[in-house]
Amino acid sequence: MIPNVLSIAGSDPSGGAGIQADLKTFGALGCYGMAAITALTAQNTRGVSGVHIPPPAFVGQQIDAIFADVTVHAVKIGMLASPEIIAVVAERLAHHGAQNIVLDPVLVATSGDSLGGPGVVEAMVRHLFPLALIVTPNGPEAAAFLQRPEPRSVGDLEMAARDLQALGAPHVLVKGGHVAGADAVDALYDGNVVRLFSAPRVETRNTHGTGCTLSSAIAAYLARGFGVGDAVAAAKEYLTQALRHSDQLQVGSGHGPVQHFWNRPATP
Numbered sequence: 668m669i670p671n672v673l674s675i676a677g678s679d680p681s682g683g684a685g686i687q688a689d690l691k692t693f694g695a696l697g698c699y700g701m702a703a704i705t706a707l708t709a710q711n712t713r714g715v716s717g718v719h720i721p722p723p724a725f726v727g728q729q730i731d732a733i734f735a736d737v738t739v740h741a742v743k744i745g746m747l748a749s750p751e752i753i754a755v756v757a758e759r760l761a762h763h764g765a766q767n768i769v770l771d772p773v774l775v776a777t778s779g780d781s782l783g784g785p786g787v788v789e790a791m792v793r794h795l796f797p798l799a800l801i802v803t804p805n806g807p808e809a810a811a812f813l814q815r816p817e818p819r820s821v822g823d824l825e826m827a828a829r830d831l832q833a834l835g836a837p838h839v840l841v842k843g844g845h846v847a848g849a850d851a852v853d854a855l856y857d858g859n860v861v862r863l864f865s866a867p868r869v870e871t872r873n874t875h876g877t878g879c880t881l882s883s884a885i886a887a888y889l890a891r892g893f894g895v896g897d898a899v900a901a902a903k904e905y906l907t908q909a910l911r912h913s914d915q916l917q918v919g920s921g922h923g924p925v926q927h928f929w930n931r932p933a934t935p
Contacts, residue, residue: 671737672698674883675730675756676745677706677718677773683924684710684876689743689883691880691927694808696887696905701737703729705756706748712875727755734763741767741890743883744799750790753839757794767889770799770836770838771882774808775907788812796835801895803882804831806845817845821852821863828856831873838895842878851907855899862896866907873913881906905930 672693679685686702693700711715731905735737742765747753760768772791788811796802809827810817812834818824824841831839843852850865884902893901912929 670698670740670887672700672741672743672883672890673730673733673739674700674743674744674745674886675705675726675747675878676702677708677748678704679708679710681711681875681924683712683918684879685745688876688879688924689745689783689842690745692883692905693887694797695927695930696884698740698889698890699791699889699912701733701739703733703753706746708746713919713921714925718748720752723749723751726752727749727759727929730759730763731755734759734765739763739765741769741886743769743771743886744795745771745879745882746773746813747787747791750786753787753790753794757798761799765798766800767886769794769882769886769889770795770802772802772804772808772812773878774811778793792868794832799836800889801838801840801885802831802836802898803840803842803878803885805842805878809841811861818843819846819856821846821848823862824854824864825856826853828854828861832856832858840899842881844874844877853899853903855896857895862899864903868901869910870905871910871913872921873910873916873925875919875922875924877906879923880909880927 674689677685690700706717806817828839828841840855851868852863855862888898909925912926
C-alpha cells in the first residue's frame with residue numbers, strides 16, 4: 668500500500684520550499700502527496716516579495732475535503748501565517764482525528780524574510796503543540812518560542828528540546844543547522860531521553876527548503892510505519908543526500924533548492 672500524506676502549508680512558486688518541496692519529498696519516499704494551501708507567496712531563491720493569505724474558513728474547507736474522501740496516514744504542517752488559520756487547522760485536524768502530525772513551525776524563510784504574523788507563536792503553542800506528534804523548529808524558531816537567545820551549542824539544543832517539549836508536544840526535534848561545527852547535529856527529546864542525530868555538514872548554498880524537506884520526510888516515514896526516532900534518522904539521511912546532490916540542479920541565483928530526487932536514476 669502507498670501511504671497518503673497531507674501537507675498543510677504555503678506555496679513556493681520557485682518549487683524549492685513549501686508544498687512544492689513537500690510533494691516532491693512525499694513522492695521521492697514512496698508516498699502519495701496532497702496539499703491544503705495556507706498561503707500564496709511570491710518568492711524565488713533570493714527572497715519573498717509578497718504573501719497572499721486565503722480566508723481561514725477556506726483553509727478549513729480544503730482540509731475537510733481531503734478527510735471526507737481520503738484516508739490520511741500522516742500530516743505535515745508548515746507555514747501558517749495567522750492565529751486564525753492556526754485555530755482553524757487545529758480544530759479541523761482534531762475533528763477528523765488526524766494522526767502522525769508533524770509541525771514544522773515556519774516563521775522565517777531561508778532568505779531571512781518573515782513568514783509569520785503577530786500572535787502566531789502563541790497560537791501554535793496553544794492549538795497545535797498538543798495535537799502534533801513531533802514539532803521540528805530550527806534554532807531561531809526555538810528561540811522565538813522560548814523567548815531567549817538562539818542555541819549556540821549542542822548543549823543548548825538539548826536544553827531547548829527539553830523546554831519546548833514541556834510546552835505540550837510529545838516529541839521535539841530542535842535542528843542544529845545554525846550551530847557552528849563540522850557536523851550538523853539535531854536534538855530529539857521524547858520526554859525521557861535526548862537523542863542526537865549527527866551528519867557531516869554539507870558546504871553548499873543550496874539550502875532553500877531544507878526545513879520543509881526534513882519535516883515532510885519525517886511525515887512520509889511515519890506514514891510508512893516508522894517510529895519517531897527511526898523516522899527522524901531516515902529523514903536526516905535523506906536530506907543530507909539531497910544536499911550533497913544539490914549541485915545537480917541549476918535553479919536561481921540565491922539559495923538554491925536541494926535535489927529531492929537524488930535517489931532516482933539520472934536521465935541521460
